[in-house]
Amino acid sequence: MNSRSHPAGTDPADTRGRDPRRLRADDLRYLLAVARTGRLVAAADALGVDHTTVSRRITALERGLGVRLMERGTEGWALTDAGKAVSEGARAIEDALDQVVDAVSGQDAPSLRGTVRVSAPDGFGTVFATPALARVRRRHPGLQAELITATRQLTLHPAGFDLALAIGRPPRSRLVTEHLTDYALGLYAADEYLARHGSPRTPAELRDHALVFYIESMLQVGDLDIERHLPGVTPAFSSTNVFAQVEATRVGAGIGVLPAFLAERAGLRRLLAEEVDIRLPIVLAVRREAVTRPAVRAVRDALHREVAERADELLPTT
Template structure:
């Protein structure tokens, strides 16, 4: 399994500081969280990257090899940002993005606002719908999806992976039987999608867990999250949404952990559209950074 840029960015800080505390100060992350992310990276790569001791984190041979790759990726990211034009009049006019409502509610607002700060003449419209967008009908200039389409005249770019876990409100957990393993969910009210309205197989989280009854169901991620926030039950949530849910915490994180991805989809005819290409570059970079930031706070 390959490391993504979010993993490499954190790895670079630990490798350079040779300690979790030093890297945590640089990244403004809790050292314990950073330690878990490094352990997850080592597990994903099936190799030991650091020789850990009271004196700090020293790179192993495998770690040194990954460091070279990570620094190459870092230079590529910097070059990509440097290639963006500095003038504020390059990105202007209206751009419409279609996206599933989890991304549209918890990621796109702040990412697009930051882009508009740099390009005041730009107007961005976010269309949040729980379905696949039809770019051939020009429903949007570009769309974000949770799976890569295989048909149509489309250009597809993977943006980033993201994580999902079970979560529940502290109040719900305190007033119901403890949840210590997956089997314990049988005695709890589950929040999730309406089964026959799941528009993408990647969103069918609960069936993968063997859960067939969903007492509180909606086709909207926002509705599901509000149910969970208000103590309605237990459900799968995006890690990047957890910081926006005070009083909600993830559970069974060692037993249940899901990874999905976001893809940017554009019509093939727009490949040579400089304005849309510049926006797409800024959008993908912003989404990667924001997912990494919010997941680190989860």
């Protein structure tokens, strides 16, 4: 196997001299770190070593077991089927060590440790995932929470996260998915813009106004395709970042097609509320090998609690 398909450029299937009794349990930490991040360099940073050490330790583990544990894909390094089975056992060992630490520290309730990496859209990730993660961290100070924000489709070959939030209906994949919540988008404008250009009375009149939305050619979520919701309307100001869209709308660049939970925070005025009321789902997805992790379950529960308590922001009645 060449260096493009294996971290250290060696073939772990060569089992000469293999002796599972000589396996180093500490090598399992390196496997878990790459599985969680999908990148050798990111795993090395998390472990406090250089990436060549990570590669070497995983290769040693593969040689000891006589199976390939990781393979490289378009989204980074991912576990093979054998790697998933091994990682489950590794997490059990990691959890057992945490319980030992809790037992000797005199804590009444087990405190979660390790790292949970969450991927989420910019807006939803900032406004809803962030407080949910903070809530988990308050209860479990030993847990490291990482949030990656990007508005993109769930991939068929997931890597680089434990739990993902995405807009729209998920494709068939290796992920375990569930519906988290729906959220509303509508037309919003600043008073300054309306004073200069007037307010559209029908959706057809939007063609006479500047629209603020995503860059169509760079849009990675089919459910956000503007043609599905407002046929024949082309944005005049576009951005891949929803916060830039909110700011452009706030300073009068045009009428924004914005999530209600962001637009109403910015004090923008809702337009054509009955005619344009877009509802989209947020899907929660977990990599199969991470489903049983206590820390991932804790984050999942916190996200469900966050959206349940703030449902009026996601789906306002007015």
